[in-house]
Amino acid sequence: MQYYYRRNTVPVRIAQPRNLSSLNGKDEVALEQDAERKIGWLLKLLFAGTATVIGYQFFPYMGDNLIQQSVSLLHVKDPLFKRMGASRLARFAMDDERRMKVVEMGGAQELLNMLEGAKDDRTRKEALKALSALSRSGQAAEALHNAGAIAIISSTPDSSEDVEVEKYKASLLQRFQDLKYDVLP
Incomplete structure (x- = not known):
């Protein structure tokens, strides 16, 4: 069906859709x-x-590049990024090879610098956690000792809010003592 209407006296045809389908619902x-x-x-x-x-x-x-990126996060001034880098390094330190890779890339020294300059317990906890994961390897523990880890860990302030900071700190100092390194009282 077609409809017409006038517009400016010119007839215009309006198309209507047709149902050509013979299909049922x-x-x-x-x-x-x-x-x-x-x-x-x-x-x-x-x-x-x-x-x-x-x-x-x-x-x-994955692998070396990701470890290098994590070490690079420790150079940033923002404590959140430092915590993220330390957390990633703690997860990477699964075996002696990876632990030594972190040490070779400068991650151990950067973690010690992070711990030394940390102003809050969360940042200290992540640094100590990553250092604890690294120290499970004898060679990595030796590299930490040579970098002055015992003095830095011993001088870390005690935490009244976070018990894990004290746990990681005591664990690290015990690990160095077990390896016959001089531990400061």
Whole structure:
């Protein structure tokens, strides 16, 4: 059916949509469900492909680069970034090889500098936690001792709020004592 109306005395034809479909309502629902299912699979494949590409982009940053980035975070002035770097280093220090890699990259010295300059208990706790993880290796503990770790750890202020600071501090000093290094009283 066509409708006309006058606009500025020129007849204009308005098109009306026609229902040319001979399908009934059940067929339409089935077609819609099929289309939704296909679009859903397409979106899932698109997501999986994107996640794979992103994974391959970040994979090279694992290992040495990630340890180096964590050590670099210890150079930042913001205590939050220092805590994040120390926390990452504590997680990386799983075996002697990785512990020594952290020491070789300067992470042990930076953790000691972080501990020495820490103004809050959370920062001290993360530094002590990372140092404790590093000291599980005999070579790393020796490198810490040579860097003056005993004096820095001994001079760390006691915490009245965080018990873990005292626990890590005592654990580190005990580790150095077990390794026959001179521990200051």
